[in-house]
Amino acid sequence: MSDALFRNEPVSSTPCVADGVSISLAAPLKRYSLRARTAEALETVLNAKVPQKIGATEGGIACLGPDEWFLRTAAETAMPTDTGLPVAITDISERSICLVVEGPRAAELLMTGCPLDFDNFAVGRATRTIYETVEIIIIREGEDRFHVEVWRSFAAWLWTAFTAAASH
Amino acid sequence: MILIHCPYCDEKRPEIEFANAGQAHVARPLDPSSQSDEEWEAYLFIRANPRGRHHERWRHVHGCGRFFNAVRDTVTDKFETTYKAGEPRR
Ligand SMILES: [Zn+2]
16 A cells, blocks of 8 residues: 555655755655764664764664664665674654655754754764753754754644744 | 753753752662661652752753753752862862
């Protein structure tokens, strides 16, 4: 069956386009929570390079904390199991959705509810933070483009807050 | 808004990303059954509550997720220092 027939997204699939900024729902992604004591153990298991510094991203993997990484990928990925190493890999694909905030006013829009300084937030950097009262993960994909990961149950509220801020 | 230095992220972040988790350096007795009621009560409930310099646990809950320790002045709300969990008391 086509994905579109049974997917039920918490926000509109029609982008909100305002002066200098647009907000749209990203296509479905595969998401994995990766936990390990060391980046080296994860690199062995995934056979891929894993960023060491909190906030850094590499090959779709963001380092969120000293023992926590977040992998986002468009394609279905077979994850290794029974690796014998102290790592935990959890499929969290449907825990969150991604809102794409794009345009010259994208950073300004995020700063309406988040106290981080997005004018000085490097492209490629990722962080967990909070918008008003809702926990989000922000990834700066480009100079004028941010991905905002939000848990499904908070998404409708965040969409309303973003679209209201965008029209001001 | 207060900025708190997270020793794991190694940068100052807004206070709303953090949660206070009570007094720091409270060690659970290794053998609880050897404790008298008074000793166990002291471990569970009795806290320093100083006016001034206070050692506290904080968690960067909406950030890297880690617990760490901080020295905060309870009068001025100023953070004197923060350091990683497991490091000696400052
Ligand atoms: Zn942190």
